[in-house]
Structures are given as structure tokens and as C-alpha cells.
Amino acid sequence: MALPPPDPVFVLRGTSAAVHTLHFSCGGPEPDIPLLFSGSENGFIHVWNLKTHRVDTALDGHGRKSVYCVKTMGGKDRLLSQGRDQRICLWDLAEGRTSVTDSVFTEHVGFCRCSLLKVAQGRWLMAMAARSLEEVQILELPSKTSVCTLKPEVGAKLGMPMCLKLWQLNCGSQPVLLAGYEDGSVVLWNVSMGKVLSQLICHQEPVMSLDFDSEKAKGISGSSEKVLSIWSLNEQQNLQVYKTHELVNAGISDITIRPDKKILATAGWDHRIRIFGWKKLKPLAVLDYHTATVHCVSFSDHSNPRERLLAAGSKDQRISVWSIYAET
Amino acid sequence: VCFIPGGLDCSISFVSHVLGKVCVHGRQKEILGVLVPCLTDLTKSDCIWQRICWRLVECVPDRWMEAVVLGFVQRTPGAGVLSRLLGNLVVKNKKAQFVVTQKILLLQYGHTTAVLQNLLGYLSLDGLRRTLLLRVLQELLETWSSSSTVKHSPVEQQLYISKAILICLSHLKEPEIESCRQELLTSMMEGMKCHLDSSLPKLRRLGMVVAESISLKINTEGPVLKFEYEEDDETRELKSLLVKTPSFCVVPSLPDDDRSEKAGAALPLVPESNEKSRTAAPVVPDEELDAELDSDDDLIPYDMSEDKELKIKAPVYIRDCIEVLTGSRSEDMDKWEATVKALESLVRKNPAATREVSVELAKILLHLEEKTCIEGFVELRQRAQVAVLTTDPIPVAKYLTSQFYSLNYSLCQRMDILDILVLAAQELSCPKFHKKTKYSGAQKPCIQLLLGSDSSKDWRRIVDERIKSKTRRFDTGQSRVELASRPNEFSSVAGYFFFPLIQHFDRPLTTFDLLGEDHFVLGRLVHTLAILMYLAVNTAAVTAMGKALLEFVWALRFHTDSYVRQGLLSCISSLLLSVPTEQILADMTEMLLETQSWLGDVMEKDPDGDCRRLALQNLLLMENLKKKLEAVPS
Numbered sequence: 021m022a023l024p025p026p027d028p029v030f031v032l033r034g035t036s037a038a039v040h041t042l043h044f045s046c047g048g049p050e051p052d053i054p055l056l057f058s059g060s061e062n063g064f065i066h067v068w069n070l071k072t073h074r075v076d077t078a079l080d081g082h083g084r085k086s087v088y089c090v091k092t093m094g095g096k097d098r099l100l101s102q103g104r105d106q107r108i109c110l111w112d113l114a115e116g117r118t119s120v121t122d123s124v125f126t127e128h129v130g131f132c133r134c135s136l137l138k139v140a141q142g143r144w145l146m147a148m149a150a151r152s153l154e155e156v157q158i159l160e161l162p163s164k165t166s167v168c169t170l171k172p173e174v175g176a177k178l179g180m181p182m183c184l185k186l187w188q189l190n191c192g193s194q195p196v197l198l199a200g201y202e203d204g205s206v207v208l209w210n211v212s213m214g215k216v217l218s219q220l221i222c223h224q225e226p227v228m229s230l231d232f233d234s235e236k237a238k239g240i241s242g243s244s245e246k247v248l249s250i251w252s253l254n255e256q257q258n259l260q261v262y263k264t265h266e267l268v269n270a271g272i273s274d275i276t277i278r279p280d281k282k283i284l285a286t287a288g289w290d291h292r293i294r295i296f297g298w299k300k301l302k303p304l305a306v307l308d309y310h311t312a313t314v315h316c317v318s319f320s321d322h323s324n325p326r327e328r329l330l331a332a333g334s335k336d337q338r339i340s341v342w343s344i345y346a347e348t
Numbered sequence: 349v350c351f352i353p354g355g356l357d358c359s360i361s362f363v364s365h366v367l368g369k370v371c372v373h374g375r376q377k378e379i380l381g382v383l384v385p386c387l388t389d390l391t392k393s394d395c396i397w398q399r400i401c402w403r404l405v406e407c408v409p410d411r412w413m414e415a416v417v418l419g420f421v422q423r424t425p426g427a428g429v430l431s432r433l434l435g436n437l438v439v440k441n442k443k444a445q446f447v448v449t450q451k452i453l454l455l456q457y458g459h460t461t462a463v464l465q466n467l468l469g470y471l472s473l474d475g476l477r478r479t480l481l482l483r484v485l486q487e488l489l490e491t492w493s494s495s496s497t498v499k500h501s502p503v504e505q506q507l508y509i510s511k512a513i514l515i516c517l518s519h520l521k522e523p524e525i526e527s528c529r530q531e532l533l534t535s536m537m538e539g540m541k542c543h544l545d546s547s548l549p550k551l552r553r554l555g556m557v558v559a560e561s562i563s564l565k566i567n568t569e570g571p572v573l574k575f576e577y578e579e580d581d582e583t584r585e586l587k588s589l590l591v592k593t594p595s596f597c598v599v600p601s602l603p604d605d606d607r608s609e610k611a612g613a614a615l616p617l618v619p620e621s622n623e624k625s626r627t628a629a630p631v632v633p634d635e636e637l638d639a640e641l642d643s644d645d646d647l648i649p650y651d652m653s654e655d656k657e658l659k660i661k662a663p664v665y666i667r668d669c670i671e672v673l674t675g676s677r678s679e680d681m682d683k684w685e686a687t688v689k690a691l692e693s694l695v696r697k698n699p700a701a702t703r704e705v706s707v708e709l710a711k712i713l714l715h716l717e718e719k720t721c722i723e724g725f726v727e728l729r730q731r732a733q734v735a736v737l738t739t740d741p742i743p744v745a746k747y748l749t750s751q752f753y754s755l756n757y758s759l760c761q762r763m764d765i766l767d768i769l770v771l772a773a774q775e776l777s778c779p780k781f782h783k784k785t786k787y788s789g790a791q792k793p794c795i796q797l798l799l800g801s802d803s804s805k806d807w808r809r810i811v812d813e814r815i816k817s818k819t820r821r822f823d824t825g826q827s828r829v830e831l832a833s834r835p836n837e838f839s840s841v842a843g844y845f846f847f848p849l850i851q852h853f854d855r856p857l858t859t860f861d862l863l864g865e866d867h868f869v870l871g872r873l874v875h876t877l878a879i880l881m882y883l884a885v886n887t888a889a890v891t892a893m894g895k896a897l898l899e900f901v902w903a904l905r906f907h908t909d910s911y912v913r914q915g916l917l918s919c920i921s922s923l924l925l926s927v928p929t930e931q932i933l934a935d936m937t938e939m940l941l942e943t944q945s946w947l948g949d950v951m952e953k954d955p956d957g958d959c960r961r962l963a964l965q966n967l968l969l970m971e972n973l974k975k976k977l978e979a980v981p982s
Binding site: 024268292304 | 647648649650651652654655656657658
């Protein structure tokens, strides 16, 4: 007899707007408070204290335009946020400050979240959708110099880039970019040369979100249709479809694989969060708490595995926090 | 009959005379049944015999030429054979030309497709004759595209002409098409317009098929005309005529063997490819079975039985439905869809609540447009409308019939109104229509499904049981299940459905003129009235309805549209079936006698086959009526 799915450990209320993005920062040593950053539709970034379950700070840096991506850059003192005001802001939050130190004007009017990759101490690569319809720009941060622009060939008709993931196999190797596009295809780009390494049509509808496991060279993408597509990268750097999984209801907003690569979580338009085993995509749980589309899911980076959490942000303005499969 | 190549001329003309006389007396089958196969064989390769044959037919006197030519055309097994037998008779002989190019094609229409193939194929096989072919095509197109033909000639004739056109087109060559492209185009446009204007769906389809075919021929590259219609046997047959059939169609021996050999060769290939695809399939599952033992197994899944398809909840109250349907909030498309789907059952479950807002709901539904793509939207809306109308018939019927004659509705909406009235009338008048969930009135759970006042039935049940318990039964006999009876709900509202529709038909509005352009809607209206009349049997208003209907029919009896006339004749049938005979006798005898003479006229002279049939039916009904009256002892 299977157990009924667990309830959320706690629910964070108080954003007063739909939650579009979440990011944990719990890896710091003991006196540091575990934090959760959330970006909402009203332009605020809330910094949640996971001990008191209350908002510590609210950051207003995007002119009340929706914030759809927040990431930390090496610790909780440096934050990057991306909003619908076409800007990416870099924040300095050390010692209680709340100031924007720098910003990048992307001129991107879509919803494509940027992707960060640490290449060296204090140096980052950021992939973001640019002004031109099909292009992806790679910038180096904090210098904001352009590394390259990834333009698909003329007539490729990929549409807008919908989701990005920068990764490198290990510290010294070439950074590569996986990009999911509006026409349903996932493209692997070689960043330094700016060329397409491989392209695979995974879906009939736009790719909404993707995540990649560089150890197993396997990735997963979700779309507005009912199918999750799992693909792998072989030695020749070619993408091929590994398997597909059909869902009960159509529409996935976000997919994320837990850092230990054991499970993954999907955020669905049918208000449900689904947990799968990563190895064989075995369905493990369906978490049904929210009353509107779930926009984002995120796993925490706790160093103690037993404390690991999963957070989900939804259009119903709540953030649900779950502890699931934390013992394994 | 055996001929010596020597003294041929005299003998042949004698034979021609014999042939002609026999044919004209109607014995074509006998003589040509022998002559044609004989001549076919003889003329196959022998030129002399061919010339003999030609001489034979050319010498037939003019007064018998028609019979002979017709006989030949009907009996030869193919256009090639006909060409061999008749030669250039049509060019040389005026009478033969008239018969072939005019009489068979334009003045008669009873011949089979094979005859047409023969004839037109024959015309196409010789250079001299091809000019005739073009002329024939022109005349056929002229007839096809004239609006008076479309309106007044029988459907069978129009089908015949269409077939002839298609066969002609199949025989035309490129340069010929080039030369008459402009005329083809003009005729096609005109003909298409006339055919699409017609009220009979069969004629519309016929026009579409022919227009498509003509367009295919004249636009060899570039976009071709394409209509959307349901394919059926007739359209497929017509389209197949466009493909040129080989001139030797019915030849028994050799070609068949070739064909069957090829067919035999084709068959072994097919099973091979099947096998190949089957061997490919098993490879893939093997790979999947190769899975490693993984540490995922220690992740125990939770119970996921609640994970089902997401269903948006529809509102539970009628007033909520009204809010959703009239609301302008574009986010709630899911809710709007769910409301449309759930509306009919909600209306039926809550008759009291519906009655409070019935007219408003009817108004909303009449104007409801499809906002998102739901499957079966039109049917859902119609069922909801019927449900509203049957729940609160009188006010909603008043509303709908008044809107039928109002400004600024589309033809589609007006016809929707007619459909809803008919469906609702059917539901209200039919006793078998049991709705399981309804009747908020006090209903004790009884064994019998009798609705209506309960108390009067109770005593009967008690008495029955008492009698049953006191009587000894020897044999129960077959128990007959009695149909549960219901009061006829249509009785009280039939008038509200019927009279407003019939009232204003002769008053034209700026956007709606029943007696003018919108004769299609008039046809639908007349059919609706016929159905309402039929359903009004056993109601109190039936006599008044009958009288009004009779006058209505009388006013419109000479309408030019055959669909309208069919409707009028259905009205008479319904009338004769629904109005009780005594009432007919009492109030309507004079009008019916006049109607009878009109029906006789229709039966003899109306060009439309269906009209004639309906008129005959009506006359039979009237005869039955008379017999019934005579049978009753007065």
C-alpha cells in the first residue's frame, strides 16, 4: 500500500503576486541563516528566512516589472536577477546592503531565463537571450564583455530561445550551451567557436524548460504538450532521444534535477509538482497543493542531506516548501 | 448474311432499308443483337468490310436514320467499334448529326453512361468529327450554365448533362482546350453561380464537381478550384469520368490475361515487405530489457492514484452560468468552455431556476459565439437552447419567433431558431421521452412510472390489488408492458410555436426578404411548419393550425423554388394526417377540393420528381380520407 504523498513542510505567504522564480542559498556554514530568494510578478525579490519563515528583505530593482529569474553568484551576498524591464541586475547584499551594483540592458522582451556558469574564481559566463529574435549572447561577468553571439543559420526557423543551460564537463574544458527553442528543438552550441554541435527536435511545441546532468550526459526537457523528452549526448557530441514520458495533463513550466542527481521535479500547468527518479524516470510522487499553475521548482543546496528541501512557486502567490526523499 | 465483294451496291441499299424498317418498328434489339457482333468481328481488320458497313448505314433513309443510329450507339461495345461501324456518318448525314449531337445529348436524358462514353468517344476519334465534339461541348456548357435550366429541369437531366460534359472534357486535347479556354472559364463561372444558388443539395454538389473538373482542365499549372463537399458514390463516379477510358473497353480475351498476370506478379511483393518490417521491430525491445540494476529501487513511490486529468469545475447554478457566458474576462476561457459543456444538464436539472431567467438565457444562447475551439460547439449550444425552450416553452417561444422576423440576424441564426423550435416540439410531444432526473413536484416512489396527479391512480392500484388477491387465476397470459403515459406538453404551447412563424412571412425587412432572395430560408420555414403541424396531432389547436396552414400553402403554391414546393406538399401531408377527419369535413372541404385539383396539376406537370411523388402521396391520403368517411355509416 503506497503512502499518500506528504504535505508541504511549510508554506510561505506574503509575496502578494504570482511567484515566477526561486533560488535557495543554504550552503553556508553554521551561523548563516538558510535563505530562499523569490522573484514575483510585481517586481519584488523577496529574501525569505527559512528559520523564521518570514521575509527578511524585499528588493525592488526592476521598476515593478515581473522578475522571472534569480540566481546567486557564489554565496548569498551576490545576487543576479532578471526582469521584464529588459534588465539583468547584479546586487550586493553583504552586510545588510540592498543595492544594485551593476546592470545589463539585454533588450530581450521574452521570458527566457539566463544561465550562469562559474569558469574561474570571480569570473562567470552568462548566457542570455538578446534583442534579435533567435540569438543568444554569452557575456562574461562581472566585466560584461561579450564572449560571442550564437546565431542560428539563416532559414533554421528555430524561433525564440526559450531556456538555456551553460555547462562544462569539468573545470578546464570548453563551456557548452544547451538551448531549447520555440520550434521544439534543443541545440548544443560550442561557445568558444560559436557553432552548432548538434540539434535535436524533442517536441512539437516550444521547449519550456530543460535541465542537464553532465555526469551522465543526459538531459530532460518539458514543453506545453503532454510529453517529457529525455535525451542523451554521445561521444561525438550528438544529441539523441533516449526516451519520452507521457504526462496526464499537458504543460510544464519548469524542470530541475536535484544536485545529487537522484530525483528530479517538474512544475506543471495542472497545479501539480511531479517527482521522478532520474535514473529511469520512474514516477515517484505527485504533490498537489497549489491552486494555480506552478511556475518554478527549485532544490536546496543544504550540505546536510537530511535538511534538503524542495520549493515550488505558483501563480496562486504561495511558495510551498517540501521535504521529500531527503533520507536517501 | 454473306457478301461477295463483287456486286455490292445494290444489295447493300436493300439491306439498309430492311435494317431501317426493322429498327423503326422497335426491333433494334433483335436485329442489331445479331448484326453488331458480326460486323464488329468482320470490320476489325478488314477495310473493305468497314466500308461496306459504312455504306450500309449511310443508305438508310432519313426517316429511319434516328432509330438505326440510336440502336447502334446503344449496342456497340465501345467507341472504337462504333467508329469502325459508323465511320463519318455524322459528318455526311444531316439527320445522323442532329440525332448524335442534339437529340441524344440535349433532348433525351434516359441513356446510360456507357452510351454517352460511346457517343462522345466516337466523336473524338476522327479529326473531322472533333469539330463536332467541340460544338457539342459548347452547347452542353451553355445548357449547364443557364440559370433557367438549373431551376426548372429535372435533376436527372442535369446529372446526365454533367456526365456528358465531363466525358467531353476527358477527350479534349491541349490545343483544343487552349482555343476555347476563355469560353470554358466564362461558362464555368456562370454555371457555378447558378448551381450554388440552388436549394437542393444534390444540384449544388453536381455544380461543384463539374466546376472543379473544368478548372482542373483549364488550369494545368497553378491553383485549381477545390470545393468542400461530402464524397459519395455519385461524385466518385462523376470524377472517374474525367479520366479517359481506353477506347476498347469491353474486350474479352487477350488484354485481360495480361492484366491478371501483372496482378499476380504484384501480390508476392507485398508479403515480403511486411515480413521485413516485422523483423525490424523485435530488435528494439531487447535493448530495453538490458537495464542495469539501479539504486533507484530504494526510492519508494508514493500513492499517485489521485493524479487524474485536470477538470475545470463548471458552475453549479444557472445564474453563475449566465455570468460566465456574458462576462468579458478573457482569462476564464477554461471556465467558459466548462460552462458551455455543462449548461444543458444544469438547465434540465433546475427547471424552476431556469424559468426565472429563461428569456435572458435564450437571448444569450442565440447570440453566443464560439470563443475557444470546443468540439461540437454548435451541438452543445443547440441542446442547451432546446433544453431552455422545453423547460419554459411559452415565453421563450414568443421570444424566438419574434426574433425570427427581426432585423440584423444572420440566415444561420434564423435557421437555428427554426431547428430549435422543431426539436423542442418533438421533445414536448413525444410520450416516450423520459427524463430521469426532474420533476421537483412531489413524487412518491411508485412502482409505475406514471407522472401526473398521484391520488387518482392510487385508488385504482388498491382496487386492482384487492381484485387480484380475490380472483383465482388459471393462466396469466402474456403480460403486455404498457407504455407509461404523459400529458401532451406540446398541446398547450403548439400555438405559440406555430402562429407567430406564419404571421409575417410576406412582410419584407431590409435585411430579410422571405419571398425574395431568401427563398432558402422560406423553404426551411415551410418544412418547419410541416413538422410542427405533424407534431400537433391530438392537440387542441390543431384545427386552427390546419386552416392557417392551408391558406399559407395556397398563397405560395406556385413558388419557383422546388425545395419550397416540396415543403408545401409536406405541409399538406401533415395537415391531412394530423387534423381529425371530422374537423376536416366540417371546416375545410372547399379549400381541400381546390387543393386536390392543384395537386393533380403538380403530379402531372411539375418538373421536380420529388414534388410529383409528394403530390401523389397527398392525393392518396385524400382518397383514404374519402373512403373512411364513406365507410362510416352516416
